[in-house]
Amino acid sequence: MAASSILDGVRILDMTSVIFGPYCTATLAEMGADVIKIEPLSGDEIRRVGRPAQTRGMGPAHMTLNRGKRSVVWDLKTARGKASLVRLLGRCDVFIHNLRRDAIARLGLGYDAVRALHPRLVYVHCTGFGEDGPYAGRPAYDDIIQAASGAASLLPRADGNPAPRYLPMAMADKVAGLHATYAVLGALLHRERTGSGQSVEVPMFESFTHFLLQEHLYGRALIPPTESAGYPRQLDPLRQPLKCLDGYIAIAPYTDERWVRFFYVTGHADFLQREKLCTARDRFHALDRMHAEMARIVAGKPLRDWLMLFAECDIPASEVRDLDGVLADPHLAATGFFERRTHPSEGDYVQMRPPVRFHGAPAAEVRAAPHLGEHSDEVDDWLQEPR
Secondary structure, three states: OOOOOOOOOOEEEEEOOOOHHHHHHHHHHHOOOEEEEEEOOOOOHHHHOOOOOOOOOOOHHHHHHOOOEEEEEOOOOOHHHHHHHHHHHOOOOEEEEOOOHHHHHHOOOOHHHHHHHOOOOEEEEEEOOOOOOOOOOOOOOHHHHHHHHOHHHHHHHHHOOOOOOOOOOOHHHHHHHHHHHHHHHHHHHHHHHHOOOEEEEEEHHHHHHHHHHHHHOHHHHOOOOOOOOOOHHHHOOOOOOEEOOOOEEEEOOOOHHHHHHHHHHOOOOHHHHHOOOOOHHHHHOOHHHHHHHHHHHHOOOOHHHHHHHHHHOOOOEEEOOOHHHHHOOHHHHHHOOEEEEEEOOOEEEEEEOOOOOOOOOOOOOOOOOOOOOOOHHHHHHHHHOOO
């Protein structure tokens, strides 16, 4: 009997849009789940992000975030569309949506109504804010969560520019998507043990705040606080990529042992004696001076010389690449991380291989991102078949 992928046989009804929910369901599809994405007549908004290669609604963000899924278009405001959805729920293991509670209730798809029909279903609500707090029901996107969580205040503390700024990526969306992924897996494991489905709430605000404050809660983790919130090492304005003669380098001598080694192998051990940094405690409280001295030292030689030296001495370091440089990275090429695929209508495209490898199960074959409603007839016909 052929081995199965990790989530082979798990079927997911996906009514999410944009990034948060679709990132979760794309990750589950990469593990072998059959993800059926229900879209409105206009399609998921993410389809229109970026310039498509051939077809309207097949933009690059959609090609990445909705890989591995089937697309079905039903008008859920009609009796027929709603009946089809309810039938499909009966053949799924997971229902995941990001509609507000009042909107999903108007469709007759609140948890209590769905549970009465399908008690084994795992019901996942991707929401902006937890339903038991005063922000419940507010609309939320990544920018809103970065602002509310304190993330937009971090760059000013690190570089001295007082204007709050967003981190230049949809980090809150994707972090919450990963929380939703493990929530689905945990609920499925619980169902295997108990036979019962359950309702799962994944709020983006709480998910990202939990992620952000793992280190930045810092001295506020204790009562009374011993220091203010914010991890000093990551907020040090001098902790930045450093300029060499011909480029930029990132160096992370994170442990005290490696900091000492850095100054010795670069020929500047006298700095530690001169600055009276003779103990680990002294050095910990002088990270700003050490970062400044490291920048001064590194400026004097070419990038390649430093990379060779630090590799020999086991000091973590990397050249600083732009995004195009990452696409040409030799390590990622050797591991097959970027795969060249051919879409039936859009031509060649790049697909990233899942970063996690399961050595006891084969990788799932991930289908190309679908056209809007591409699988509507297929799923309609399948629902007419006897179970």
